[in-house]
Amino acid sequence: MASVFKRGVKATHAPRGENASDAGERRREQRDVRLDAALRAWTTRRGSHESNVSVAIWRRERSMAEVIRSRGRQLQRVGTARGNATWLFAEECAFLCETERLALFFDEREEECASVRAVYALMARTGVGWEEYLAYAHLRRLGYGCRRFGSAWTVDARSSDDWAKETGGIGRWGDGENGDGVKTGEVEVEPIAEPPVKRRRVEETRKKQRDLPSRRWWLAAGDDAHDWIGPEIDAAARARTESHALEYDESPVEARLTFQVYQPNRHFSKKSPDPVSFYVYVCSDRPPTGREARALLDQAQGKPVRVVSCRQSTVMMFTIAGG
Amino acid sequence: MATPREAPKWKRGKRRIAHKHARPKTLIDELVREHGVIHGTHARGQVWIGATRRLAYVLEQTCLGRRARAGTERGIPLRPNGSGIELVIRMCCEDAYYVASVLGCLCVSEVIEGREMEVKLGLGTCDMDLGTLWRRFRRDCGHAFAMKCAATMHFRMLGWLPRSGLQYGADLVLYQRHPALVHSDFVVTLVPDVGARQSFVLDTSANRAVALDAGWPDWPDVQATSRLAVQVNKKFLQAHVSAPKNLNWDDPSCLSHVWVNEISISRFRSNRNIESYAEVE
Numbered sequence: 145m146a147s148v149f150k151r152g153v154k155a156t157h158a159p160r161g162e163n164a165s166d167a168g169e170r171r172r173e174q175r176d177v178r179l180d181a182a183l184r185a186w187t188t189r190r191g192s193h194e195s196n197v198s199v200a201i202w203r204r205e206r207s208m209a210e211v212i213r214s215r216g217r218q219l220q221r222v223g224t225a226r227g228n229a230t231w232l233f234a235e236e237c238a239f240l241c242e243t244e245r246l247a248l249f250f251d252e253r254e255e256e257c258a259s260v261r262a263v264y265a266l267m268a269r270t271g272v273g274w275e276e277y278l279a280y281a282h283l284r285r286l287g288y289g290c291r292r293f294g295s296a297w298t299v300d301a302r303s304s305d306d307w308a309k310e311t312g313g314i315g316r317w318g319d320g321e322n323g324d325g326v327k328t329g330e331v332e333v334e335p336i337a338e339p340p341v342k343r344r345r346v347e348e349t350r351k352k353q354r355d356l357p358s359r360r361w362w363l364a365a366g367d368d369a370h371d372w373i374g375p376e377i378d379a380a381a382r383a384r385t386e387s388h389a390l391e392y393d394e395s396p397v398e399a400r401l402t403f404q405v406y407q408p409n410r411h412f413s414k415k416s417p418d419p420v421s422f423y424v425y426v427c428s429d430r431p432p433t434g435r436e437a438r439a440l441l442d443q444a445q446g447k448p449v450r451v452v453s454c455r456q457s458t459v460m461m462f463t464i465a466g467g
Numbered sequence: 468m469a470t471p472r473e474a475p476k477w478k479r480g481k482r483r484i485a486h487k488h489a490r491p492k493t494l495i496d497e498l499v500r501e502h503g504v505i506h507g508t509h510a511r512g513q514v515w516i517g518a519t520r521r522l523a524y525v526l527e528q529t530c531l532g533r534r535a536r537a538g539t540e541r542g543i544p545l546r547p548n549g550s551g552i553e554l555v556i557r558m559c560c561e562d563a564y565y566v567a568s569v570l571g572c573l574c575v576s577e578v579i580e581g582r583e584m585e586v587k588l589g590l591g592t593c594d595m596d597l598g599t600l601w602r603r604f605r606r607d608c609g610h611a612f613a614m615k616c617a618a619t620m621h622f623r624m625l626g627w628l629p630r631s632g633l634q635y636g637a638d639l640v641l642y643q644r645h646p647a648l649v650h651s652d653f654v655v656t657l658v659p660d661v662g663a664r665q666s667f668v669l670d671t672s673a674n675r676a677v678a679l680d681a682g683w684p685d686w687p688d689v690q691a692t693s694r695l696a697v698q699v700n701k702k703f704l705q706a707h708v709s710a711p712k713n714l715n716w717d718d719p720s721c722l723s724h725v726w727v728n729e730i731s732i733s734r735f736r737s738n739r740n741i742e743s744y745a746e747v748e
Binding site: 282283286288390391392393395428430431433434435438450453460461462463464465466 | 693729
């Protein structure tokens, strides 16, 4: 069967005068070159100069990296500013290391910075899933600003020692007990800090489902006195169903938004950040159920919600909206 | 999604003649007020109605059945509705139950077993009440009937005309007017939630030979339906059918405890939705 090529010059199109065996030899050489480059990727030396790379040290007690030397503008839309210092999450470190803009050290005494593989392992140890990182890196490479849901851009320099836990995000990133949800500079997400508020919201969702008015299947189009139907059938139906309590699915909904995403902006400021463009939920196992979708839309409070599926390193994004 | 608010997608040349056809709401009012109780016969998994030309037009325009080809109704005892049987309409189970229960203007009869020979004499059939009709349809169509029935009623009450979505790989397609006039707006797949699935497992009275997909739709399914919907210029909708875990599906009043949540799904092209200049990193 003839191959179907995309519009344009065929990639394997052999130059004029070249016979089949030469073309095959040429293709083999190209393949070998690419294979060698891929195999040596882990040990390839950095392309960027040492003086152009930011330096950070991983602080285990906070599960964040403290930037001790900043270079360039890459930290403008990354990390949490606390006083004069910038603190990075694990996935931010991984992305900056992968793009050769950050040298991460696990300890101040170390002389060799961590490899990309080691940073990936660190990221996994801190609880960041691989699919979540793929979604994060995909959005960052496109130019979007991506941040943990509910995390703060700036923190007061005089804040308590638990500031990392309190401002590191809510929902999936935090247990929701202490998170404030909104800090200086973050204006889009309303405070969802206190557990009672959060529990009320979940209960309201359940209550909304249970107390939905029963669909009046028994009413004809505008005619209450029809022979077939009427209030007797309606009352009989209610009496029959009230004889035994109906069990609704009240299992807790565990879907929580993962990231909040900002449009690209050269002049982004952490002190007055742009409004959130949309929220992202990473779910590669299966699409969210109806209840999960409702919970996500409630958490987003009117902002668009994109569901991300990462399979075999391919990132697919879908927008969900309520009816 | 709620009620249809956007203008219908008229087919070429149909917008000008659309005014000659009444709106579906008007036709349904006419069906209820003027045609009285329609008599149909349940056979071969469908409801057959012997109708006048006007009744057949009203039922077709509201997507409540299709004309049967001449001769296909052979062997089915039909009762005349109105002045006589001019055309035969075939109606699916979901639409028949909708007309019988919500509109209240359909009476379905069936041939009594063992008395088939008396049909020609006008005997041998019995009218089914709503409960019997519901259980008969569930016996024939399995669990899928209850779900489809709930979804069909839900969308009809919102003002849509649902039809089978088989040609688009979905459960339903939604029209604002008759399919001859407009293109459909939505492609709908039905997804029962956890409670509904558990109630199906507990329910033993429905026909289990009619398979109900027990697994959740996977991402490849969503992706395939989403791309197909885009290619045919429609929007993709997932209708999540929710029900209590211990719902008695044998009781027709169970529909009052079933609700449908619509979730619209569309593919997001991240590289095409950047609003400002991107400093690609």
